[in-house]
Amino acid sequence: MSENLKFAVIGGGSWATAIAKMLCVNMDEIHWYMRNDAAIEHIINHKHNPNYLSSVEFDTSKLKLTNNINEAITNADYLIFAIPSAFLSVELEKLEVSLENKIIFSAIKGIVPETSLIVGEHFHVQYDIPYYNIGVITGPCHAEEVALERLSYLTIACGDEEKAQNVADRLSGNYIKTKITDDIIGTEYAAMLKNIYAVAAGIAHGLGYGDNFQSVLMSNAIREMKQFIKKVHKMKRNINDSAYLGDLLVTGYSIFSRNRTFGNMIGKGYTVKSAMMEMNMVAEGYYATKSAYKLNQGYGAETPIIDAVYAVLYEGKEPKKTFKKLCEFLD
Numbered sequence: 248m249s250e251n252l253k254f255a256v257i258g259g260g261s262w263a264t265a266i267a268k269m270l271c272v273n274m275d276e277i278h279w280y281m282r283n284d285a286a287i288e289h290i291i292n293h294k295h296n297p298n299y300l301s302s303v304e305f306d307t308s309k310l311k312l313t314n315n316i317n318e319a320i321t322n323a324d325y326l327i328f329a330i331p332s333a334f335l336s337v338e339l340e341k342l343e344v345s346l347e348n349k350i351i352f353s354a355i356k357g358i359v360p361e362t363s364l365i366v367g368e369h370f371h372v373q374y375d376i377p378y379y380n381i382g383v384i385t386g387p388c389h390a391e392e393v394a395l396e397r398l399s400y401l402t403i404a405c406g407d408e409e410k411a412q413n414v415a416d417r418l419s420g421n422y423i424k425t426k427i428t429d430d431i432i433g434t435e436y437a438a439m440l441k442n443i444y445a446v447a448a449g450i451a452h453g454l455g456y457g458d459n460f461q462s463v464l465m466s467n468a469i470r471e472m473k474q475f476i477k478k479v480h481k482m483k484r485n486i487n488d489s490a491y492l493g494d495l496l497v498t499g500y501s502i503f504s505r506n507r508t509f510g511n512m513i514g515k516g517y518t519v520k521s522a523m524m525e526m527n528m529v530a531e532g533y534y535a536t537k538s539a540y541k542l543n544q545g546y547g548a549e550t551p552i553i554d555a556v557y558a559v560l561y562e563g564k565e566p567k568k569t570f571k572k573l574c575e576f577l578d
Contacts, residue, residue: 252324252325252413253276253278253322253323253324253325254270254274254277254278254323254324254325254326254327254417255277255278255279255280255319255320255322255323255325255326255327256270256277256278256279256280256319256327256329257280257316257319257320257326257327257328257329257330257338258280258281258328258329258330258354259280259281259282259283259286259296259298259299259330260298260299260329260330260331261299261300261390261391262329262354262390263279263281263299263329263330263354264296264299264300264303264390264394265300265303265390265393265394266327266329266354266384266418267279267305267310268300268303268305268393268394269393269417269418269420269423270417270418271305271306271309271310272420273416273417273418273419273420274309274417275309276309276311277309277310277311278311278313278318278319278322278323279310279311279312279313279319280313280314280315280316280318280319280320281312281314282314282338283298283314284314285297286298287312287313287314290305290307290310290312291307291312294306294307299390300390300391300393300394302394302395303394316338316341316342317341317342317343317344320342320344320346320349321344323349324349324350325349325350325351325352325410325413325414326346326349326350326351326352327352327353327354327384327414328351328352328353328354328355328366329354329355330355331355331357331529331531332355332356332357332358332359332360332366332531332534332535333357333360333529333534334529335355335359335366335369336359336360336361336362339374346370346374346376348380349376349380350380350381350382350410351367351370351376351380351381351382352381352382352383352384352403352405352414353365353366353367353370353381353382353383353384353435354383354384354385355531356385356438356439356441356442356531356535357439357442357531357534357535357538358439358534358535358538358539358542360534360537360538363538363541363542365432365435365436365439366383366435367381367382367383367431367432367435368432378406378431379405379406379407379410380407380410381405381406381431382403382404382405382407382410382411382414382431383403383404383405383431383434383435383438384401384402384403384404384414384418385401385402385404385434385435385437385438385490385494386399386400386401386402386438386489386490386493386494386497386498387399387400387489387490387493387494387496387497387498388400388401388423388497389497389501389503389504390503391503392503393422393423396421396422397422398422398424399422399423399424400423400424400425400426400489400493401415401418401423401424401425401426402425402426402427402428402434402488402489402490403415403418403425403426403427403428404427404428404429404430404431404434404435404490405427405429405431406429406431408427408429411427411428411429412427415427426489428488428490430482430484430490432476432479432480433476433479433480433482433484433491434490434491436475436476436479436480437472437476437490437491437494437495438494439531439535439538439539440472440475440476440495440535440539440553441468441472441494441495441498441499442498442506442530442531442532442535443506443532443535443536443539443552443553443556444464444465444468444471444472444495444498444499444552445495445498445499445504445506445507445510445532446506446507446509446510446513446530446532446533446536446556446560447464447468447510447552447555447556448461448464448465448499448500448507448510449504449506449507449508449509449510449511449512449513449514450510450511450513450514450556450559450566450570451464451510451514451570452507452510452511452514453510453511453512453513453514453515453516453566454514454566454567454570456570460574461499461500463577463578464499464552464577465495465496465499465500467551467552467576467577467578468495468499468552469486469487469491469492469495471548471549471550471551471552471553472486472491472495473486473491474548474549474550475539475543475546475548475550475553476491477548478543478546478547478548479542479546505526505528505529505530506530506531506532508526508530509522509523509526509530509532509533510532510556512525512526513559513560513566514566519533519560532556533560536553536556536557536560536561537557537560537561539553540553540554540557540561551573551576551577552573555569555570555572555573
């Protein structure tokens with residue numbers, strides 16, 4: 248393990264909290280930026296995040312908490328971004344310091360709405376960060392199970408193997424197993440797409456479809472994902488690896504999946520607005536659906552599941568009729 252590297256977590260939600268917990272196992276100092284002053288004060292005084300994964304108790308002597316993103320970035324070599332993609336641009340507008348020579352890892356599973364780019368591409372295009380300084384942290388792994396210290400697996404992707412291993416080493420632990428890959432683009436697109444398919448699984452459940460249909464939906468989803476990613480970035484990859492298929496399955500089936508929960512509410516008759524208000528959490532799949540649909544106008548992959556979810560969420564189509572029609576395309 249390379250010594251003396253400094254890490255910063257950017258974000259205050261459940262996944263950021265889980266990443267901070269994992270880093271604390273292997274590091275004596277973690278810089279942690281969150282915009283919520285009350286949450287920072289609560290963590291300092293009570294050793295846990297009041298809003299997310301409140302069962303996780305921190306050794307606060309290891310945490311350098313700040314509400315200033317520039318402070319966190321200045322003091323770290325590796326930056327792990329774990330905020331909803333819809334809010335990334337707003338946070339980056341606060342930058343007063345350079346990202347040059349910083350190593351950026353995205354734990355964000357979505358597309359930046361303003362540029363229609365996955366997070367790694369966004370940093371490369373908008374901030375001129377070379378791809379060898381960009382990486383991805385993906386599952387299959389739910390923050391809630393990290394909090395419970397249940398055995399979980401992470402895939403760390405980066406074009407520079409040493410940098411991927413540096414992150415993997417610091418996230419590994421008794422209940423966290425890690426592996427590395429060089430498929431930055433593929434793993435990040437997979438992390439984005441699986442949220443759309445989880446919304447589809449939720450809609451189906453809300454409509455009353457059972458396990459038999461869900462299994463067909465997921466098997467079609469992984470083939471659809473394979474075709475989409477191949478159109479975007481053709482390289483040798485095994486779509487059945489845990490970073491692709493595993494992450495899809497856990498997000499599509501788990502009770503912890505906010506995207507499945509969101510879809511379930513839509514299937515039961517909630518409007519998009521009312522579902523979001525009741526959840527009080529961001530379902531990345533909602534934003535990802537629009538971006539993936541628009542992107543595919545250029546790629547031309549066969550994506551009946553994405554098309555169906557887009558029709559329900561953005562065209563106001565009736566879920567029952569839309570999924571009945573979708574059934575004709577599944578096998």
